[in-house]
Amino acid sequence: xxxxxxxxxxxxxxxxxxxxxxxxxxxxxxxxxxxxxxxxxxxxxxxxxxxxxxxxxxxxxxxxxxxxxxxxxxxxxxxxxxxxxxxxxxxxxxxxxxxxxxxxxxxxxxxxxxxxxxxxxxxxxxxxxxxxxxxxxxxxxxxxxxxxxx
Amino acid sequence: xxxxxxxxxxxxxxxxxxxxxxxxxxxxxxxxxxxxxxxxxxxxxxxxxxxxxxxxxxxxxxxxxxxxxxxxxxxxxxxxxxxxxxxxxxxxxxxxxxxxxxxxxxxxxxxxxxxxxxxxxxxxxxxxx
Numbered sequence: 001x002x003x004x005x006x007x008x009x010x011x012x013x014x015x016x017x018x019x020x021x022x023x024x025x026x027x028x029x030x031x032x033x034x035x036x037x038x039x040x041x042x043x044x045x046x047x048x049x050x051x052x053x054x055x056x057x058x059x060x061x062x063x064x065x066x067x068x069x070x071x072x073x074x075x076x077x078x079x080x081x082x083x084x085x086x087x088x089x090x091x092x093x094x095x096x097x098x099x100x101x102x103x104x105x106x107x108x109x110x111x112x113x114x115x116x117x118x119x120x121x122x123x124x125x126x127x128x129x130x131x132x133x134x135x136x137x138x139x140x141x142x143x144x145x146x147x148x149x150x
Numbered sequence: 151x152x153x154x155x156x157x158x159x160x161x162x163x164x165x166x167x168x169x170x171x172x173x174x175x176x177x178x179x180x181x182x183x184x185x186x187x188x189x190x191x192x193x194x195x196x197x198x199x200x201x202x203x204x205x206x207x208x209x210x211x212x213x214x215x216x217x218x219x220x221x222x223x224x225x226x227x228x229x230x231x232x233x234x235x236x237x238x239x240x241x242x243x244x245x246x247x248x249x250x251x252x253x254x255x256x257x258x259x260x261x262x263x264x265x266x267x268x269x270x271x272x273x274x275x276x277x278x279x
Contacts, residue, residue, distance in 0.1 A: 044193075045229040045230050046227070047225065047227065047228045047229060047230050048225070048226050048227040048228070049223040049224060049225045049226060050223070050224055050226055051220055051222050051223050051224075052222065056219070058217060060193040060194060060257075061193060061257075062192060062257035062258050063255075063258040086178065086189075093182060093183055093271075094180050094181065094182050095180060095181045095182075096179070096180045097179040097180060098177055098179040099178050100177055101176045101189065101190075102176070102191075110227070113226070127193065127194055127196050128191075128194065128195075128256045128258065129193045129194045129215075129217060131217070
């Protein structure tokens with residue numbers, strides 16, 4: 001059931017990015033990549049986990065608040081989009097040394113497992129991480145089967 | 151000198167292993183007339199789990215991701231695969247380490263590193279000949 005998501009697995013930690021890119025250049029991927037997979041380090045980064053009764057999506061979107069982020073689900077495809085403006089201070093005499101943080105519009109899509117109850121979905125923001133809780137539909141929750149004595 | 155190498159050698163692999171598990175937060179760094187500004191994205195880090203330190207002119211920025219995840223949560227897809235962010239920068243001597251200010255809001259860390267008074271940018275009047 002969840003095998004579907006494994007193809008999104010894009011690899012190692014972010015810190016090793018430069019090395020990974022170097023290796024990718026030298027050894028280009030032979031297999032076909034999933035149509036929705038993204039290069040590592042895209043904004044925002046997303047983690048998905050599941051418990052017995054829900055699927056939880058964590059969107060690592062630093063600096064954004066609830067109004068800046070739009071989360072929608074259609075046919076098990078979750079779309080996270082929005083804009084992150086990096087406020088430029090008015091000071092004109094400014095020298096930039098590094099600009100690594102993402103700025104501008106973004107939209108990311110991710111396939112989720114089947115059988116989620118969108119009506120009861122909840123999302124909340126804390127410390128730059130948006131947690132989306134998508135409860136599983138009643139019929140898909142694991143059920144204990146009573147074994148009767150013969 | 152010999153002492154130094156002997157002490158360093160056994161520690162090296164240990165350190166490297168730890169670095170593998172940390173994320174490198176993206177940063178913006180810019181400078182204006184009186185200070186350097188550093189802005190880092192560290193989503194999931196709280197005020198309590200953020201550690202900023204200046205030691206021997208090295209600024210280190212570390213933070214732990216604190217998410218309240220329910221018990222029994224199994225990862226099915228993960229892009230963020232470490233619990234910690236860490237990044238270090240060497241400061242130049244004109245930074246006033248005592249006066250560094252930091253704040254964190256919505257996972258964004260903002261540092262202001264003021265220059266020492268004696269090193270501030272000064273305007274030089276150009277006189278007509």
